[in-house]
Amino acid sequence: MAKKISRNTFIMENPPTIYSYASVAGKKESEGPMGKYFDETEQDGYFGQKTWEKGESELIKRTLKKAIEKGGLAPKDIDYMFSGDLLNQCISSTYGLRDFEIPLFGIYGACSTMSEGIALASLMTDSGLGGKIAAVTSSHFCSAERQFRFPLAYGGVRTPTAQWTCTASGAVILSPKADAPYVRAVTVGKIIDLGVTDANNMGAAMAPAAAYVIETFLKDTAMEPSDFDAIITGDLGLVGSRLLIELLREDNIDISKQHRDCGMMMFDREEQDVHAGGSGCGCSASILCGFFLDKVKSGEIKNILFCATGALMSTTASQQGESIPSISHAVFISNESRFKENMG
Amino acid sequence: MAKKISRNTFIMENPPTIYSYASVAGKKESEGPMGKYFDETEQDGYFGQKTWEKGESELIKRTLKKAIEKGGLAPKDIDYMFSGDLLNQCISSTYGLRDFEIPLFGIYGACSTMSEGIALASLMTDSGLGGKIAAVTSSHFCSAERQFRFPLAYGGVRTPTAQWTCTASGAVILSPKADAPYVRAVTVGKIIDLGVTDANNMGAAMAPAAAYVIETFLKDTAMEPSDFDAIITGDLGLVGSRLLIELLREDNIDISKQHRDCGMMMFDREEQDVHAGGSGCGCSASILCGFFLDKVKSGEIKNILFCATGALMSTTASQQGESIPSISHAVFISNESRFKENMG
Numbered sequence: 001m002a003k004k005i006s007r008n009t010f011i012m013e014n015p016p017t018i019y020s021y022a023s024v025a026g027k028k029e030s031e032g033p034m035g036k037y038f039d040e041t042e043q044d045g046y047f048g049q050k051t052w053e054k055g056e057s058e059l060i061k062r063t064l065k066k067a068i069e070k071g072g073l074a075p076k077d078i079d080y081m082f083s084g085d086l087l088n089q090c091i092s093s094t095y096g097l098r099d100f101e102i103p104l105f106g107i108y109g110a111c112s113t114m115s116e117g118i119a120l121a122s123l124m125t126d127s128g129l130g131g132k133i134a135a136v137t138s139s140h141f142c143s144a145e146r147q148f149r150f151p152l153a154y155g156g157v158r159t160p161t162a163q164w165t166c167t168a169s170g171a172v173i174l175s176p177k178a179d180a181p182y183v184r185a186v187t188v189g190k191i192i193d194l195g196v197t198d199a200n201n202m203g204a205a206m207a208p209a210a211a212y213v214i215e216t217f218l219k220d221t222a223m224e225p226s227d228f229d230a231i232i233t234g235d236l237g238l239v240g241s242r243l244l245i246e247l248l249r250e251d252n253i254d255i256s257k258q259h260r261d262c263g264m265m266m267f268d269r270e271e272q273d274v275h276a277g278g279s280g281c282g283c284s285a286s287i288l289c290g291f292f293l294d295k296v297k298s299g300e301i302k303n304i305l306f307c308a309t310g311a312l313m314s315t316t317a318s319q320q321g322e323s324i325p326s327i328s329h330a331v332f333i334s335n336e337s338r339f340k341e342n343m344g
Numbered sequence: 345m346a347k348k349i350s351r352n353t354f355i356m357e358n359p360p361t362i363y364s365y366a367s368v369a370g371k372k373e374s375e376g377p378m379g380k381y382f383d384e385t386e387q388d389g390y391f392g393q394k395t396w397e398k399g400e401s402e403l404i405k406r407t408l409k410k411a412i413e414k415g416g417l418a419p420k421d422i423d424y425m426f427s428g429d430l431l432n433q434c435i436s437s438t439y440g441l442r443d444f445e446i447p448l449f450g451i452y453g454a455c456s457t458m459s460e461g462i463a464l465a466s467l468m469t470d471s472g473l474g475g476k477i478a479a480v481t482s483s484h485f486c487s488a489e490r491q492f493r494f495p496l497a498y499g500g501v502r503t504p505t506a507q508w509t510c511t512a513s514g515a516v517i518l519s520p521k522a523d524a525p526y527v528r529a530v531t532v533g534k535i536i537d538l539g540v541t542d543a544n545n546m547g548a549a550m551a552p553a554a555a556y557v558i559e560t561f562l563k564d565t566a567m568e569p570s571d572f573d574a575i576i577t578g579d580l581g582l583v584g585s586r587l588l589i590e591l592l593r594e595d596n597i598d599i600s601k602q603h604r605d606c607g608m609m610m611f612d613r614e615e616q617d618v619h620a621g622g623s624g625c626g627c628s629a630s631i632l633c634g635f636f637l638d639k640v641k642s643g644e645i646k647n648i649l650f651c652a653t654g655a656l657m658s659t660t661a662s663q664q665g666e667s668i669p670s671i672s673h674a675v676f677i678s679n680e681s682r683f684k685e686n687m688g
Contacts, residue, residue: 084450089432095669105451107450107451123473127473129345
């Protein structure tokens with residue numbers, strides 16, 4: 001059973017295994033530096049469907065299906081799942097996953113959803129509450145643009161700080177202790193709102209939430225940035241990433257060597273015209289499942305701290321002049337299941 | 345630690361206590377048969393704010409604050425919370441709860457949110473993962489109408505099967521075993537979609553999800569409807585309630601004596617012109633926290649099965665001709681903490 005060592009942080013007693021995982025991404029993502037790492041890529045933005053929203057549902061469906069297949073499993077083998085996405089009322093998840101007939105806990109953490117899902121699935125697994133528990137999320141550029149910004153046909157000009165919502169999805173299936181990679185600890189974030197109101201600069205809004213959860217995790221576990229091969233944020237982008245490094249430096253924490261931001265990794269910013277980088281629930285989920293987990297599994301890298309970052313605003317809130325509350329949860333994933341002496 | 349007895353159902357080993365709970369509702373709700381049971385009611389639809397959305401955030405904030413106060417607690421005493429609501433990107437929760445600085449797991453289950461939140465909080469509590477864990481949700485007639493149907497000023501005519509989204513909120517705080525009421529078991533639902541496409545008849549869409557979870561719970565625990573004083577659904581309304589009874593009768597389960605639907609309880613349908621009844625996350629949450637929990641606590645009633653019911657659609661999905669997938673989770677709440685011989 002997981003051990004609660006602070007208000008926010010849980011150490012896994014028998015670190016759950018990320019038993020299977022999969023990633024699927026779209027055309028633009030397939031052309032970027034991460035393209036070769038995804039399990040599948042799809043050149044059709046509609047994923048064979050009639051609308052972008054149905055396309056995103058198809059995307060998340062294919063991703064969970066792939067994770068189930070890669071694990072040699074069937075949907076009936078999954079006890080239950082955690083899922084959510086950016087679309088209003090999380091319809092990518094509900095329409096995309098309904099045919100699996102897997103019991104569902106719907107979650108919403110904006111682009112922090114993958115961290116939240118893995119955190120909850122890990123806590124449940126380590127508490128003996130399931131043999132196989134899935135966590136899955138998605139995002140889609142076209143459905144997100146239409147919902148949060150402008151219809152694509154409008155041709156709105158993007159600001160330099162704007163990010164590009166990735167068409168991508170990631171799914172993991174947790175299992176009681178087996179082989180690496182293991183989830184060894186999680187830190188639950190809280191809402192942080194420093195008053196940023198620019199919906200075209202969400203990286204800046206989310207950086208303080210990432211800083212909070214990283215600092216809390218390190219303090220609670222008595223670990224150092226140098227214990228990690230990578231400290232991964234979801235989609236802070238260029239602006240938010242710089243801000244994160246600065247914020248932590250103010251507290252004498254230097255993660256500049258370890259920090260990787262999935263929003264910065266997804267595209268070639270020079271070639272692919274994505275301004276401040278990628279974003280979306282699927283950005284960090286697909287890069288975790290496509291790029292990082294294979295490396296942790298093989299032992300090429302040992303320890304990562306995965307902190308997907310979410311901006312908890314809506315267009316309605318923005319139109320009412322509200323600032324952008326943000327949240328991030330930290331998940332410590334490792335090639336090794338045993339604990340350091342000073343942990344816990 | 346909770347014991348998993350089937351794919352869907354968990355029995356609590358040391359049933360967590362619903363340590364504190366609170367309900368706040370709006371003007372129309374205050375005038376209905378439930379009005380006298382709420383902790384607070386508010387005659388101003390804006391709850392002193394400038395917009396309905398900000399009003400709903402104020403509503404959920406007051407409700408959690410009240411639950412914390414009733415328990416003699418401070419926000420720092422709450423380890424973390426589960427919260428979600430109907431507004432796009434769950435902004436009632438994120439803006440309403442940000443000032444508490446309590447670690448947050450955002451959830452989305454549409455109007456099933458209160459069941460989902462209590463289920464997760466109970467599983468975590470019984471697994472030793474928190475001393476005090478909150479679950480909270482809200483809904484608001486005006487913000488919901490604007491988002492899901494028509495602006496109020498448009499004066500759209502409501503169909504006979506349409507329901508009235510309640511302006512109401514409920515919050516519970518779970519704690520390791522203390523006094524009644526106890527959460528003794530939960531059954532996690534799955535998405536059920538029988539193809540209903542009428543967004544003005546959500547009760548009919550949700551009834552099969554309620555039937556599924558009630559039947560699964562009874563089968564898994566070997567309990568009978570007669571073991572319960574009330575089997576409570578969230579917001580099936582008149583049409584959905586009749587359908588639920590019928591669906592279960594087909595499987596030789598008769599809950600007609602025990603069934604109570606919060607959507608039917610909230611208003612006087614003759615006097616208050618609400619057509620098929622009330623609805624919304626806050627409908628079942630406020631009636632659970634305002635009406636039922638006091639009776640279970642005092643022992644006036646012993647056992648209830650609380651099954652909030654959620655329609656997982658969005659306006660976008662409806663406009664694309666999609667049917668309405670639904671979900672419900674069951675929570676067994678009791679005055680007694682011990683188990684029946686045949687349970688588990």
